[in-house]
Amino acid sequence: MDFRLTPEQEAVRQRARDFARHEVAPIAREADEKGEFPLHLVRRMGELGFLCGPVAPEYGGAGMDYVSFALVYEELGWADASVRGFLAVHAGLVSLCIRDWGTEEQKRKYLPRLATGEMIGCYCLTEPNAGSDAASLETRVREEEDAYVLNGEKIWITNGNIADLAIVFATHDPSRRHRGISAFLVETSTPGFRREKMPGKELGHRASDHARIVLEECRVPKDALLGQPGEGFKVAMSALDHGRLGVAAGAVGLAQACLDACVDFTTTRRQFGRRIADFQMIQATLADMAAAVEAARWLVYRAAWMKDQGLPTTKETSIAKLFATEIAAKVASEAVLLHGGRGYSNEYPVERHYRDIKGLQIYEGTSHIQRIIIARHLVGKG
Template sequence: MFQAAAREFAENEIGPHVTAMDGEGVFRHDLIEKFFAQGFMAIEVPERLGGSGGSFFMSILAIEEFSRVDASAGVVIDVQNTLVNNALMRWGTEEQKLNYLPGLARDTVGAYALSEPNSGSDAFALETRAREDGDHFVLNGRKLWITNAKEAGLFIVFATVNRELGYKGITAFLVPRSGTPGFAVGKKEDKLGIRASSTCELILEDCRVPRANVLGDIGKGYKVAIETLNEGRIGIAGQMVGVAEGALAHALRYAQERKQFGKPIADFQAVQFQLARLATETEAARLMAYNAARLKDARQPFLKEAAMAKYFASEVAERVASECVEVYGGYGFTKDYPAEKYLRDSKIGKIYEGTSFMQLQTIAKVLLGR
């Protein structure tokens, strides 16, 4: 029932605006307001704090269904649910939860600020510094590729309190956009895909953050970052499954409408086999994402399964979207038809929240017990 409701909402509320948002590179604020109103921005947050009181699995279902219509919409709720809300619920103090989760459930978009210009896959080569100053920390540095940054009112920012300690100096901070001196959102990137989703740099210049806003323990930010991203990867798997499903649905529809040699191209065995293979791969990716989410909800080990799901779903989404363009032929290469957007949107799956190579490295380490 929840998945059907998410699909209906996505098709009816998001669908009519997808082309315009992609072209303009802007996500409609009124849609985000509807996401909040329908509970899609705080699926796991307890009801006592204003959330829906659902499960992680439900978050993955919503991300999948939104991404089936528009991957930009999928990543808006993905970052909110699987990264920001999850990190705060797991690592936040009771006071922090009371201060921030009701807002994140009601009207505040969240963002997760780990990446930097010189710190991508090597996530812990952070250059952003946090210096203690009485009951505050003073942050200086830049963050890059921060999803939802344009709309966000709360940021989880990672900085190092002592670079000589390596990853053991990294600390997570809750940084509200409003009322935080020295904090600014910079340039919005002009991207290939997920264009409506904002991706911006953050600029921290003597940014003062209260000690009470440290998320988790000082020097344990690496643990907050990695364990939260392990969960977030399942969200990206769900997003890529949605992209594959959306592309495949369009290809199936078009193959039955487009006629060549006097009959629909879906009557040709070559096209039938192509569609059957893509559907099989999409179903396999979907089940892998669901299995990883199920394990997470059951509090069972899921590190390997999450990496596998993200890796495979990203591969499948790109392949399905590419072959969807081919089903459309020359029309698929134009912006007048939906195929090319799914292909552009699919590419990010292999890159963010851990590249495909990083997923393979994680899988190998678990398999080899290293």
């Protein structure tokens, strides 16, 4: 077993680290306060080869392996969950999904533009009555001679208001559950595609764009079908396998950011005439944080490495996502405590990380759903 990164992987990590620390982290607080996604970073991520990281160069991608891409997510997660979340959707759920399921024409048409940031992607699965139970979605598709016509409502769609291309999941017949679903590539300029900001103010990911999308007689050409008719649920789940790795790696980055902040803070803050890092209770907390972050990191790298070997990784990715997001939530909570009153204010980034991590436990399958996936691999489906 060789745990060392290759020189190519080290180089990608360095590129991502430089970008995250010098271009993302310095503006993360302002973006969070304003509630605006820093759109100029999209083209930059394109120049850096991140937007279609694992896609082959012939389609505009950087052709990187999944370990490298996990490192990109980790570094971005260290700086800002909203920017990392953008990438997990744009690349993990959209670009890789088109790579896996698209026809040659669809790949040539969309992947190069997604790779530069000329186009932004979003993934439209969740609906008011279909969240964890995605097979119960109600958005309908009607097949006509020369078109598919979509009607329905999607919510919580990351990048939804800024996207040029949406992968939309719709059913031909709700009684057929997952077998009745198809996936469609819908350009967001298509008449009948309406979008607006989600109501309410989010707990975290405040710089992310989250949309409610209404499809009203939204007519797309026959060649907008992604995969075969009735294969949409498989398309959706395979995309989530890619996206979840991004969420898990992002959680590792977020937890590492909390640990780094705590080491800095506890070695400078003094109480009772000593650095607070000199108190054993603080040291124990830091040590537990470090152990948890390392364990999560290696679960993520293992899942990414297995993907690189072409092995099935659904269970391993779910284990990585479950463990990494749960420990990151604990680490972020401890980090706020270790910062005392300062941790309660957005003067310090741990406050934002503490709010953001909750989203990672929810999207792309909640922690409950990850447990269901893992348990199904252990004991089968009843």
